[in-house]
Amino acid sequence: xxxxxxxxxxxxxxxxxxxxxxxxxxxxxxxxxxxxxxxxxxxxxxxxxxxxxxxxxxxxxxxxxxxxxxxxxxxxxxxxxxxxxxxxxxxxxxxxxxxxxxxxxxxxxxxxxxx
Amino acid sequence: xxxxxxxxxxxxxxxxxxxxxxxxxxxxxxxxxxxxxxxxxxxxxxxxxxxxxxxxxxxxxxxxxxxxxxxxxxxxxxxxxxxxxxxxxxxxxxxxxxxxxxxxxxxxxxx
Numbered sequence: 219x220x221x222x223x224x225x226x227x228x229x230x231x232x233x234x235x236x237x238x239x240x241x242x243x244x245x246x247x248x249x250x251x252x253x254x255x256x257x258x259x260x261x262x263x264x265x266x267x268x269x270x271x272x273x274x275x276x277x278x279x280x281x282x283x284x285x286x287x288x289x290x291x292x293x294x295x296x297x298x299x300x301x302x303x304x305x306x307x308x309x310x311x312x313x314x315x316x317x318x319x320x321x322x323x324x325x326x327x328x329x330x331x332x333x
Numbered sequence: 334x335x336x337x338x339x340x341x342x343x344x345x346x347x348x349x350x351x352x353x354x355x356x357x358x359x360x361x362x363x364x365x366x367x368x369x370x371x372x373x374x375x376x377x378x379x380x381x382x383x384x385x386x387x388x389x390x391x392x393x394x395x396x397x398x399x400x401x402x403x404x405x406x407x408x409x410x411x412x413x414x415x416x417x418x419x420x421x422x423x424x425x426x427x428x429x430x431x432x433x434x435x436x437x438x439x440x441x442x443x444x
């Protein structure tokens with residue numbers, strides 16, 4: 219079974235802090251994704267990566283950056299956390315293949331609260 | 334841009350009832366995916382559909398890829414309390430790596 223793990227289930231940070239969210243997958247997937255999930259807004263893509271050191275902006279990249287130094291690890295960075303970044307953050311991965319790369323496997327999520 | 338519209342937004346049903354929910358778009362999709370998210374967890378892939386007209390089952394769940402390629406349906410038979418959660422449909426955007434998600438159908442099952 220694919221396993222995607224996220225470093226924290228719950229996180230509380232102060233406004234202005236730098237925040238790191240880590241995601242690790244164990245299935246050798248090429249593609250990794252970061253989403254945020256807010257009530258009424260569904261899942262919104264922040265960034266994704268299709269290879270080591272490669273990254274692409276998603277729909278809402280402002281205020282975020284990412285790092286992918288190793289294939290299995292994809293980090294989301296909030297440079298200076300703000301209260302409007304309070305949300306559930308979900309990491310996902312998928313393999314590269316004609317159809318399979320649409321089948322994403324999600325981690326359990328990190329619920330971040332910025333006070 | 335491409336959008337997926339899910340209905341209903343929420344459903345309240347009695348244990349043992351069958352459930353039907355759908356997902357529609359004004360755009361054509363070549364793949365349809367159905368996910369379930371348990372409270373406080375990440376979404377889990379239930380069923381993937383790759384061919385128009387395809388009907389696929391996974392236990393008590395059955396999903397269909399609409400002939401027009403603009404809709405998909407998910408049915409749950411004989412619901413049980415652990416079916417509670419949010420069901421998302423999803424599909425790939427045109428020409429890219431991104432996946433578009435519907436807003437979800439929230440299912441409540443009363444024992």
